[in-house]
Amino acid sequence: MRLENGIAIKASQLSQSFRRADGQLVDALSSVNFEVLKGQFVCLIGPSGCGKTTLLQIIAGLLLPSSGILEVGNQVVTRPSPERGMVFQKDSVFPWMRVINNVEYGLACRGVGSGERRAIAEHYLERVGLAHVARAWPRELSGGMLKRVAVATVFANGASVLLLDEPFGALDYVTKRHLHNVLLTLWAETGRNKPRTVLFVTHDVDEALILADRILVFHTGRIVDDLALVAPRPRTTDTLLMPQMVQNKHLLLAHLGLETKQAGTGATSSIVRAAND
């Protein structure tokens, strides 16, 4: 029972089907079960169209599942809440608000006083390295800067569950690596007061290996693998060369259909798997 309290997200027999305009029924999620512990950094990886965005939308409360139950903090999710912050796959920063007003918008919605929310927003903008564009319009920022605004906004809003849908998917390598550091630093720092559970969708294997405590592999609406990454943080290029990391990488590449299952250097039995129950 003590363990119950440590669970942030629990999906039970979660299914979602869509009817396409041509009448065809698509199963975006098929009886998905998993639990995520509080404070865990989980990466969801899988090919395009396997239901990752659908899952995040259900957790965010933007979509009600066709069947099954999704609980966050022991409560069934039925609608969006500022406790569950989302960084969308496409740019969602409001173009009609200046950067600083974007970052403090959620706080304003919840009635936080203007002085206090300004201070919080400025703090997080500073942390993502965008203090100098606080008064700019979003259209004046690059794609990477917009993602940083979105990250600053969800952290400023104080959500305990952060849902990030391929946030850095469209960015160049350097910007992406930089933003990984920003994200991990914020996650570690803010997690000291209140654990922040992160669900990070990606289809980039290296990104998942750098970021995750645990990787859930999706394929056609199902979880097909669940890996625990025990490598210490901060992870470096050398970390990625550790034998178990290399094995995990081979396994993930195989799941994505980029390598055959036998291609790994070691036997699959040596791969560390999460206790998935």
Add this chain to the structure above:
Amino acid sequence: MGRKSRRRGILRIDPVGIFGVFLLIMIWQALTLALPPSSLPTPSSVVARIGRDFIRAEELSFYGLADTGLLNSMIYTATNVMIAVALGSLVGTIAGFVTARFHNVRAILDPIVMTMGTIPILVLAPFFLIWFGVERMSAVLLVVLYVAVILYIFAQRAADNLDPVYEEYAYTLGASSKRIVWDILIPGTVPQVLGGIRIALAGAWGLEAIAELLGAQYGIGKIIQVLAGATDVQGIFAALIVLGLVAVISDGLAALVFAHVAAWSAAARPGGN
């Protein structure tokens, strides 16, 4: 960053535009050489006439419009246009937003509004004169109707086109439905709605003048109607030019105000991220 700032010079006078106006006046002047003044007065005589009729037009008192000049007629017409554009924009925009979000309402309203928009003003005006009389009300309501139809279409399309990701994002940040309307729907559609208001405003001057021509007691349209009865071409030209100038100036002012209000989207065009 590094994108060059692009404050559009709305007040900057375009030399090509000046040339166009100049060309028009030259053609007009040339035509007066071939046509008698009773058909086409010279530009200078029309300018002189504007000056003479500005405060009080003698000719008009002969035709029963005592103590009237171009200025107070223009103020009457402009007041009607402003009231009609404000009222019509409000009604049309709200209806457009509601129908964009509630499909049942849309199914009912769309055919009605589209039909209303196609009724020629010459057909509608007599009914309005019967129902609302020859006072201000008739002309204003006629213009309100057309402005509302234009804004209905613009606001509905703007709300349809607003990416749903903004509303979803706002909900995940903790916004209430009321906040979604005020912070997302309205600001997110403001550029297109203001564009619609500008188009409606440009058309409203002509509609108001026609409405006055068909039955009114004051206004630029009324002056034109009276002078047309007396085949006073010079006087009609003077009235038309005053109306045209006011319309152009009001459009420029609207563009200026709107560019300020929708500053965030001023460069929402290729190149922006």
